[in-house]
Amino acid sequence: MHSVLACAGLWLLFKSDRIGYFFTGFFIGILWFYWISLSFRYYGDLAWLIPIVIIGIGIIYGLLFLIPSLLTNSAYLHAIALVLFSQIAPFGFNWFNFELILYYTPFGLTSLQVIFLIISILLVQNSHKGYRFLAFICFIAAFDFSNKEPPKMPDIDLKIVQTRISQDKKWETEAIIKHVQENFKNIESAIEEKKQLIILPETAFALYLNKNEVIVAKLLEYSQNISIITGALGYEEGKYYNSAYFFNKGIMQRADKVVLVPFAEKVPLPNLISYYINSIFFNGASDFSEAEHPSDFIVDGIKIRSAVCFEGSRSEIYEDSPKIISVISNNAWFLPSIQPTMQNLMLSLYATKNGAIILHSVNGDGSKIIVPRKSILRMVSEQFSR
Numbered sequence: 001m002h003s004v005l006a007c008a009g010l011w012l013l014f015k016s017d018r019i020g021y022f023f024t025g026f027f028i029g030i031l032w033f034y035w036i037s038l039s040f041r042y043y044g045d046l047a048w049l050i051p052i053v054i055i056g057i058g059i060i061y062g063l064l065f066l067i068p069s070l071l072t073n074s075a076y077l078h079a080i081a082l083v084l085f086s087q088i089a090p091f092g093f094n095w096f097n098f099e100l101i102l103y104y105t106p107f108g109l110t111s112l113q114v115i116f117l118i119i120s121i122l123l124v125q126n127s128h129k130g131y132r133f134l135a136f137i138c139f140i141a142a143f144d145f146s147n148k149e150p151p152k153m154p155d156i157d158l159k160i161v162q163t164r165i166s167q168d169k170k171w172e173t174e175a176i177i178k179h180v181q182e183n184f185k186n187i188e189s190a191i192e193e194k195k196q197l198i199i200l201p202e203t204a205f206a207l208y209l210n211k212n213e214v215i216v217a218k219l220l221e222y223s224q225n226i227s228i229i230t231g232a233l234g235y236e237e238g239k240y241y242n243s244a245y246f247f248n249k250g251i252m253q254r255a256d257k258v259v260l261v262p263f264a265e266k267v268p269l270p271n272l273i274s275y276y277i278n279s280i281f282f283n284g285a286s287d288f289s290e291a292e293h294p295s296d297f298i299v300d301g302i303k304i305r306s307a308v309c310f311e312g313s314r315s316e317i318y319e320d321s322p323k324i325i326s327v328i329s330n331n332a333w334f335l336p337s338i339q340p341t342m343q344n345l346m347l348s349l350y351a352t353k354n355g356a357i358i359l360h361s362v363n364g365d366g367s368k369i370i371v372p373r374k375s376i377l378r379m380v381s382e383q384f385s386r
Helices: 002-013 018-042 047-071 075-085 098-102 111-126 129-141 173-192 213-222 271-281 309-313 339-354 376-384
Strands: 158-160 197-199 205-208 227-236 239-248 251-256 296-299 302-308 324-330 357-363 368-370
Touching (some): 002 018, 002 098, 002 111, 018 047, 018 339, 047 075, 075 111, 098 111, 098 339, 111 129, 158 173, 158 357, 173 205, 173 213, 213 227, 227 296, 227 302, 239 296, 239 302, 302 309, 309 324, 309 339, 324 339, 339 357, 339 368
Parallel strands (some): 197 227, 205 227, 302 324, 324 357
Antiparallel strands (some): 227 239, 239 251, 296 302, 357 368
16 A cells, blocks of 8 residues: 555656645645644744744745756656755755655665656656556666665663653753652663663753763662663763763763754854854754764673664764664654654664664654564565575
8 A cells, every 4th residue: 555655646746737846845844844843832932933934844845846847847857856856954854755655665765766666657657658668677676675684683681761751841850850760760670670771762861961970870870780871961061962871880971962953952054143043042042062973882792873863864873884773862842743653764764774773762752673674575585484
């Protein structure tokens, strides 16, 4: 069914005129990404921006669909340009691409395979019967015939925690105390269960953890019996960080976020404009600072790449081909919405393309272990090997 819907959607898209292209992008932008605006509920009196942000998102994606149709009259060049334009990440936000609609299909997940599929559809739409064989060849070339052996789950007995802390309560003093105690209980429970590793969500400790000696001392004590990955803020030399902390055998390691969320953790505009936006809309708050490169944690000899939320769907985190990724997230900013589903789909896409297993711990919805998708060839070979 997913395959039929994907092909039907592309068929209808390439039957559209320029107005149709614009409104296709416009409504995809709104329906896929309306939830971005929901975070403004928690920025003082900025809830009035929600409809403006939603319409703005629609216009941006409408233009991304429209512009390729203005560059060429060739249906084939237009299709290729549209796929390439989908690789554009407005302000660094890369959660739209055509590969997503093919994830639950037998088709491949590269831009080239998407182009083969689109060309096969265009050949059927626009060509004489003599080209149908070429359309068939392109259609077959769009399938995923890779036979890579999927990565094996790490030999670690682990616990992935999911919490449900409302964003509007998360930063209240009484709530912080309560949630610190709940974190300790989760760790103690994991120790009793003889777990080797526990992963807590992004900002599970809603404070500057490296400045809180009492909590750090307690976590270091726990780490003699279990390895701990947890999210918290960091502060150092006048800079603020969104970080993952790792406690292991009495030693603390901090992995600061490498890729910041545009317009939430950093305004991706020139410094002067960024300064005025922060002053007007965010009460003069400073942007977070980012690390220069990703960090790895070692648990019983197993290397785990650290990622915080948005980073899990960015190519920077997959440099050097890590096989195990710890992703910690806080989706409470966007609930209720489709954001958790979108995020896990993005993580599944990146896990498949990079041959990695993702250990995803969330405040909100979506904690799970994500494994790469199997190709048709792999599934067939496994059936015959039984």
